[in-house]
Amino acid sequence: MRLGLNLGYWQRYxxxxxxxxxxxxxxGYDSVWTAEAYGSxxxxxxxxxxxxxxxxxLGTSVAQLSARTPAATAMTAMTLDHLTGGRLLLGVGASGPQVVEGWYGQPFAAPLARTREYVEIMRRIWRREEPVTAPGPHHPLPLPGGLGKPLKLITHPLRPDIPVYLGAEGPKNVALAAEIAQGWLPLFAFPSKIEEMYGEALRERPPGFDVAAMVVVIVTDDLRAALDGVKLMLTLYIGGMGAKGRNFHADIIGRMGFAEAAERVQSLYLSGQKEAAFRAVPDELADGISLVGPPGRxxxxxxxxxxxxxxxxxxMGPRDEDSLRTVRDLVLG
Known part of the structure; x- marks a missing residue:
């Protein structure tokens, strides 16, 4: 088991x-990760x-596909990998329709096919074997009917095989990660249910495939306050991070066995009853996807x-050196 620190994205400040x-x-933490939504x-x-x-x-968890073209992400990744001596772990993800359509103004269509195409184009760019062409349909290169011609990356990458991770929640997306990526970044993981939920999707994963799960860790004697902190986060993701008819976070909570609760949380949240939505998040769910409480627990x-x-x-959670040390000793000791 390796240990990383996920800083997420900036909140208000x-x-x-x-x-x-x-x-x-x-x-001795192995990695640090940052994220993006519609802020930093x-x-x-x-x-x-x-x-x-x-x-x-240095990992992205995750860089959103719709925020940049495959070429732009490949250029940014190559540049950062060079400047940091080959330390980049490139996590990418399709996000959801609320962000893709509402923030980026892009259509949210065929996320599996779009992700496959996106990753393949980045890999062609980094390999520099020939000028890059791609048939599309999501990211055709060169643009059909235009004046462009196939181009080759000017700069030679430090690594032509920068590790790619996929942020994925559905079984088909997880299977795609096992097929085309070096790792999978689950946002919500209930450890005792991962095999049941994703065992088939992960069955063909290659040796060394990294399942890098994000987990809230709060070391405290106040278990109630810690669980409430996790429930507050779940309330936002289940209730507000997606449209009523399409919320991947609510879907995954349902597959964990909390479908009725997820539907109630989302319904309450979208009707403006955020406190009631918070109370509707089961303690069992919050406890299952996190590590909270005293060190022994x-x-x-x-x-x-x-x-x-x-x-x-x-x-996710520890920020001061003492807390980081405690978590390290608990996980790796």
């Missing part, structure tokens, strides 16, 4: 976590932290994670 990242590197982007903070560190790997609850297909825990 800018969040320079340099001291946290430096502490994580000193303590994923790449700029990694460049900032990469300039101040020397060893820790967390140590016991780590056992299902170690028995699961997860190979990498990307912890």
């Amino acid at each position: 800018a969040d320079d976590a340099t001291e946290t990242v430096l502490a994580a590197e000193r303590l 982007d994923a790449f700029t903070p990694l460049a900032w932290y990469g300039a101040r560190t020397s060893r820790i790997k 967390i140590r016991e609850r780590l056992e299902p994670w170690h028995r699961s297909p997860v190979t990498n825990l990307l912890v």
Whole structure:
């Protein structure tokens, strides 16, 4: 089991976590990850932290496909990988229709086919075997009927095989990750249910495939407050991070066995009853996808994670050096 730190994306205010990242590197954390939604982007903070560190790997969890063309993402990844000495882990994901259509103004269509095409184009760019052409239909290169011609990346990549991870929640998307990527980034993972939910999708994963699960970790004697913190996050994702008819976060909670609760949370949230939606999130769900409570309790609850297909825990929550050390000792000790 490897250990990473997931910083997520900025909330209301800018969040320079340099001291946290430096502490994580000193303590032997394998990686640090940033994210994006419709606020801070994923790449700029990694460049900032990469300039101040020397060893820790730098991951995007995730960079949204609709935010950039495949060529733009490939260029950014190549540049950052060079500047940081080959430390980039490129996590990408299709996001959902609310963000893709509402924020980027792009159609949300055929996410599986679009993801496959996107990753293949990036790999062709990095390999520099020939000028890049792609038949589409989502990202045709060159643009049909235009004046463009196939081009080859000017700069030779430091690594022509930059590791690609997919942020995926549905079984078909997870199977795609196992087929075309080096890793999978599950946002919500219930360790005792991963095999049941995704065993078939992961069956053909290659050796070394990294299942890097994001998990909220709160070391505290106040279990109630910790669970409420996880429930607050779940309320937003189940209730507000998707449209009524298409919310992948609510869908995955349903597949975990909480379909009725997910439907109730979303209905309450979308009707403006956010406090009632929060109360409708089951404690069992919040506890199952997180590691919260006193150290002894967390140590016991780590056992299902170690028995699961997860190979990498990307912890969310700890920020000071003492907390990072405690989490490290619990997970790796």
